[in-house]
Amino acid sequence: MSASPASRRAQEVASIPSLRRINEFLGNSTYSRRQHVPGICDFTLGNPHQMPQDAYVDALREALAPQNDQWFAYKTNVAEARAAAANGLRRLLGVPFEPEDLYLTTGGFTAIALALKAVADPGDEVVYSLPPWFLYEPLAVEAGLVPVKVRINPETFDLDLAAIEAAITPRTRVVIINSPNNPTGRIYPPELLQRLATLLDEASGRIGRRIYLVSDEPYNRIVFDGARFHSPVEFYPYTLLAYSYGKTHLAPGERIGYLALPPTMPDRKELGTAVGAMQLAMGWIFPNAVLQYALPRLEEFSIDVGQLQRKRDRLVEELGRMGYRLRPPEGTFYLFIHSPIADDEAFTEALSREDVFVLPGVLFETPGFFRMSLTASEDMVERSLPAFAAAIERTAN
Incomplete structure (x- = not known):
């Protein structure tokens, strides 16, 4: 016993x-x-x-006032919230996301967990770089996955692509990257992301199964010196993008974010059906109604x-x-x-x-x-x- x-x-x-x-x-x-x-x-x-x-508080206050008797009823992916979020991604990345490509979650944290469980089975390996956001390993282990860790370049804070390639095995299913990166603050340049995309495509062919990329992007609007942020979705169609409004508005206790599948992803409708099912099975991980109503205004400022x-x-x-x-x-x-x-x-x-x-x-x-x-x-x-x-x-x- x-x-x-x-x-x-x-x-x-x-x-x-x-x-x-x-x-x-x-x-x-x-x-x-x-x-x-x-x-x-x-x-x-x-x-x-x-x-x-004030703009943040006003957005929540306005969303709190009920407009009908169903205002605080169960909510899944509210259409207006999805549309506003998709428009925001289109403006930021120039990628033609549609509202149905976005799955609303209780923050970016849950979006990462959703992505891992949607594409990986227990025993699959998840590769990510050190230093990491410190909860990647708990998320992977909770999902029954095997964390595989590699080091970044300590001088440039860039991804070590040779180390990532060497870490890939027939059990690899996911590679996680985080740009702009917590804790280093590095924004990965487009040429590096293109090389990563080529590496993952070739490795997928070599091991005979698709390797997915989970792009953890809660800071994609927190950039300095007029920098242009580039997302892996611009280079690798098998990317799942996790985002959190908690960083954009410095309100981490108000949990709202999303998981986005790029329109270039093959079979994204089939994967989207699985993602939608997991939103319920993981414990109704949709954001609460008030935050979803507020989301269109939250997209207007940071x-x-x-x-x-x-x-x-x-x-x-x-x-x-x-x-x-x-x-x-x-x-x-x-x-x-x-x-x-x-x-x-x-x-x-x-x-x-x-x-x-x-x-x-x-x-x-x-x-x-x-x-x-x-x-x-x-x-x-x-x-x-x-x-x-x-x-x-x-x-x-």
């Missing part, structure tokens, strides 16, 4: 080292004990540290990207002057910075004693770095600079 009341899969998920580290950081750390103390400098998560935009860029520029300049090694991010909310000492956990713990909180690189399976979120307030940025200066000076002595 089993001694544990938990299923084997639940035990396997709970035992993932990166997940255990995250849970420890969020539940039993200096940060967890002081995160709500006034005056700290919080650069940990992509959470807001200023009041939300957070102030210029303000994020100003904070990026300030931190890159000041931290670089102090001696920190970092590449300016091209998008996202984050800076991914070399720790001045090898033990990034010890360095981030030393910062925490000054009430400056960042995430150590080990949470991203990349020791020797730390991540800062640009969603910290401008006041936090300025107050943190003396602590960063003192911290790196201590390492030189």
